[in-house]
Amino acid sequence: MPTPQSAIFRSGLRAHEHLEFDLRPGVTMGQVRAAFAPLQGGVFVQAIVVGFGERLWRLLAPAEACPPQLAPLMPIHGTGGTMPAQPHDVWLWLADRGPDVALDAARIAIQALEPTFTLVEDTQGFVYRDGRDLTGFIDGTENPPPDEAAEVALIAEGPGAGGSFALVQRWQHDLKRFQAQALGEQERAIGRTKLDSVELEELPENSHVARMVVETADGELAIWRRSVPWGNAAVNGLQFVGFSADPSRLTAMLERMYGATPDRLHDRLLDFSRPKTGALYFVPAMEALAAWVKA
Numbered sequence: 451m452p453t454p455q456s457a458i459f460r461s462g463l464r465a466h467e468h469l470e471f472d473l474r475p476g477v478t479m480g481q482v483r484a485a486f487a488p489l490q491g492g493v494f495v496q497a498i499v500v501g502f503g504e505r506l507w508r509l510l511a512p513a514e515a516c517p518p519q520l521a522p523l524m525p526i527h528g529t530g531g532t533m534p535a536q537p538h539d540v541w542l543w544l545a546d547r548g549p550d551v552a553l554d555a556a557r558i559a560i561q562a563l564e565p566t567f568t569l570v571e572d573t574q575g576f577v578y579r580d581g582r583d584l585t586g587f588i589d590g591t592e593n594p595p596p597d598e599a600a601e602v603a604l605i606a607e608g609p610g611a612g613g614s615f616a617l618v619q620r621w622q623h624d625l626k627r628f629q630a631q632a633l634g635e636q637e638r639a640i641g642r643t644k645l646d647s648v649e650l651e652e653l654p655e656n657s658h659v660a661r662m663v664v665e666t667a668d669g670e671l672a673i674w675r676r677s678v679p680w681g682n683a684a685v686n687g688l689q690f691v692g693f694s695a696d697p698s699r700l701t702a703m704l705e706r707m708y709g710a711t712p713d714r715l716h717d718r719l720l721d722f723s724r725p726k727t728g729a730l731y732f733v734p735a736m737e738a739l740a741a742w743v744k745a
């Protein structure tokens with residue numbers, strides 16, 4: 451298999467920068483390739499992931515480098531309301547030990563890409579306590595173990611092999627509303643205990659965990675999550691990042707979340723958090739990046 455972007459699997463870094471860009475009108479693919487060149491070896495950060503929206507990847511890469519599932523995220527309508535989808539052209543995820551290094555790297559990356567792209571989203575994320583979401587619940591308990599993560603996240607063979615699909619959504623919480631609930635009610639909304647993340651024996655059907663466990667004829671759908679909290683004391687939430695070899699797993703989860711399913715149940719999460727942004731990116735293997743992006 452071609453070499454994946456290894457930072458997809460890099461953990462232990464506490465400061466994160468998520469940048470999303472749109473192509474400026476009239477820009478040529480030669481200019482796009484030239485814009486990425488300074489990033490190679492010029493951004494000093496421990497982890498960097500580059501993803502492309504469907505439109506730009508098709509312009510940059512030949513058909514044989516485009517996986518058949520390559521498509522933009524579509525809005526979802528269900529009993530939980532409407533999920534926004536705002537396709538963008540490039541996603542850069544930079545991570546390091548501290549916010550100073552991550553911020554400097556983000557500024558250098560923006561400077562390199564700005565003549566060719568417009569920065570449309572700039573979200574700083576961080577690890578909260580021992581890997582908790584700002585609700586106080588541990589996020590990532592049921593993530594696949596590291597030795598299974600590659601199989602879950604990466605396209606094994608065929609067009610786009612070694613690449614991955616990433617769903618990137620900035621969720622904004624209403625923490626006052628969440629915390630106004632008694633502890634037991636909070637736990638029934640998530641489906642796990644708050645202190646130590648043990649799955650509830652009587653799992654409510656509309657709890658987040660129950661909605662996200664999707665059984666199919668081939669077993670339970672698996673994704674690799676790398677979400678982090680973002681924001682300040684007043685305005686905050688979760689920068690959701692989920693990788694999958696097959697984007698239909700991500701959309702199946704989102705449909706269950708929004709009640710766009712025959713059971714019409716929506717996720718209790720939606721009562722206190724909503725995505726403000728949402729896009730799907732293709733994260734190509736290193737060889738594809740070298741061939742079609744770097745000049």
Ligand code: HEM
Nearest residue numbers: 583587588589590591592593621659662688690703704723
């Ligand atoms: C506000 C947004 C979200 C918050 C605060 C949140 C939080 C959590 C928490 C606390 C858990 C339980 C612990 C764990 O296994 O990690 C969990 C599980 C999970 N979440 Fe989320 N999540 C959010 C959005 C999403 C989205 C958008 C998806 C998928 C598209 C998703 C997919 C999953 C999956 C697959 C699990 C594991 C379920 C299991 O197998 O038990 N989450 N999430």
